[in-house]
Amino acid sequence: MWQALAFLALAGGVWLHFWWRKRWREASREKAQREEEIASLREEQRKTAVQSEAQQQALFNSIAEGVLVLDIEGRIQLANQALKRLMRVSHEIRGQSVLEAFRLHQLTEVIRRISEDGPVLGFELELPGTGRRYLQVNAAPILDAERKQQGSVLVLHDLTRLKQLESTRKEFVANVSHELRTPLSLIKGYVETLIDGAKDDPVVAGRFLQTILKHTDRLTFLIEDLLTISQLESGQGALNIQPVELQPITERVLEDFQSRAGEKRTTIKNAIPLGLAVRADSDRLQQVLFNLVDNAIKYGHAGRQITVSARVLDNEKAEICVQDDGPGIPADALGRVFERFYRVERGRSRELGGTGLGLSIVKHIVQCHGGEVWAQSELGQGSSFYFTLALASS
Numbered sequence: 001m002w003q004a005l006a007f008l009a010l011a012g013g014v015w016l017h018f019w020w021r022k023r024w025r026e027a028s029r030e031k032a033q034r035e036e037e038i039a040s041l042r043e044e045q046r047k048t049a050v051q052s053e054a055q056q057q058a059l060f061n062s063i064a065e066g067v068l069v070l071d072i073e074g075r076i077q078l079a080n081q082a083l084k085r086l087m088r089v090s091h092e093i094r095g096q097s098v099l100e101a102f103r104l105h106q107l108t109e110v111i112r113r114i115s116e117d118g119p120v121l122g123f124e125l126e127l128p129g130t131g132r133r134y135l136q137v138n139a140a141p142i143l144d145a146e147r148k149q150q151g152s153v154l155v156l157h158d159l160t161r162l163k164q165l166e167s168t169r170k171e172f173v174a175n176v177s178h179e180l181r182t183p184l185s186l187i188k189g190y191v192e193t194l195i196d197g198a199k200d201d202p203v204v205a206g207r208f209l210q211t212i213l214k215h216t217d218r219l220t221f222l223i224e225d226l227l228t229i230s231q232l233e234s235g236q237g238a239l240n241i242q243p244v245e246l247q248p249i250t251e252r253v254l255e256d257f258q259s260r261a262g263e264k265r266t267t268i269k270n271a272i273p274l275g276l277a278v279r280a281d282s283d284r285l286q287q288v289l290f291n292l293v294d295n296a297i298k299y300g301h302a303g304r305q306i307t308v309s310a311r312v313l314d315n316e317k318a319e320i321c322v323q324d325d326g327p328g329i330p331a332d333a334l335g336r337v338f339e340r341f342y343r344v345e346r347g348r349s350r351e352l353g354g355t356g357l358g359l360s361i362v363k364h365i366v367q368c369h370g371g372e373v374w375a376q377s378e379l380g381q382g383s384s385f386y387f388t389l390a391l392a393s394s
Contacts, residue, residue, distance in 0.1 A: 064082055065082060065155050065157050066135075066156035066157075067083055067153065067156075069142075069153050070151050070153070070154070071151045074097055074108075075095055075097055076097070077151065079093055087102050087127075088129075107125070107154070111139075115152075118141060119138075119139065119141070123136065123139070125137065132163075133160045134159040136156070137154055137157075139152060139154040140153055172340060172341075175340065179222055179341065183215035187212050190208045190212050193208065225357040229340070229357060232365060239284060239369065241281055243277050243392035244282050244285060245276070246310055247272040247276065250289055253290050264300070266303070267306070268293065271307050271308060271309040277391070277393070279369075279389065279390045280369055281369070284365045285389075288361075288362050288365050289320075291359065291361060292322040295359070295385075296322055296323075299324065300324040300325055300326040301326060304324075306323065306325075308323075313388065315391070318388065318390075318391055319387075321385065323382065323383070323385075324382050327380065328379040328383055329375065329379075329383050338360055338362070338373065340356070340357055343356055366388070371387055371388040371389045372388050373386065373387040373388075374386055374387075
């Protein structure tokens with residue numbers, strides 16, 4: 001009897017052993033499965049967090065304005081790429097104060113005003129360094145649910161281009177006013193003199209009327225040139241681009257100057273190769289050549305030569321040159337000769353006539369064709385004006 005009981009006990013023990021072992025294995029598998037699921041969920045959460053952070057950073061960096069986020073102590077927490085470009089920094093600036101990162105006391109003043117007065121709008125500052133650069137700062141505090149400040153956010157906008165345009169506009173208005181006032185004052189003066197009795201002297205009256213006519217023409221040319229520049233800048237002057245042979249069109253322009261060149265005993269040479277053609281608006285190209293040759297005759301020495309030449313560059317474009325033997329242009333003025341109303345010698349330029357817009361018109365026409373324009377000169381050695389146009393075959 002005891003042997004049967006021992007056998008049953010042994011069998012029960014074996015069964016229990018295998019049952020517990022099976023349960024242990026199942027529990028281990030379940031545990032491993034749960035751990036795997038937890039690890040998978042954690043990895044998915046990590047990827048989601050990384051993707052979300054990347055999306056937020058991409059969105060942050062896509063903002064065109066410079067954005068700066070500071071903590072309550074005024075240390076940088078976030079700065080987008082636009083801000084780094086504006087401030088010209090490439091190193092890591094997180095954790096630094098504004099003064100440490102940018103060396104700008106004005107921004108420190110903005111942060112102080114945020115803490116004391118709240119949002120700051122339209123604060124302008126000038127950046128140090130070469131070239132004048134201006135920024136506009138709009139800033140606001142970051143508040144928690146209890147309206148306590150936890151930090152601040154600053155948005156910086158580059159005002160440099162707007163400041164430059166405003167300066168250009170003011171200078172342009174001042175120049176136009178001056179250029180209009182001078183001939184109008186002269187016309188008014190001569191008319192008043194005629195009314196006061198000079199009209200009774202035919203010789204004096206004739207001379208005065210010729211002067212009035214000259215200054216009326218000057219006003220007409222000025223207004224026409226202003227309208228031309230306005231059309232070119234606004235894109236309203238549509239170009240009729242076609243293949244144009246340079247040599248014949250240059251010859252037509254030079255024929256118009258033969259009498260003026262003869263008065264100064266100046267020889268004008270057309271050295272452009274036959275058959276060289278470019279893609280251009282024929283009328284606008286004639287205007288470019290006319291203005292350049294007009295300047296060359298106006299400022300060139302009597303009894304000398306003006307040469308119009310051209311050559312092919314890289315089989316893609318032609319380089320046209322108008323060369324004179326005038327007094328030359330000082331190095332400091334060479335980069336400004338294409339500006340509106342800029343004159344190297346104001347007194348002499350007005351004495352010789354012109355509106356001060358000829359070279360500016362040349363620049364705008366060439367740029368509308370996709371070309372480049374520049375000048376080279378040495379004092380006493382004359383000047384060379386170059387511009388490029390696409391070849392007709394390119």
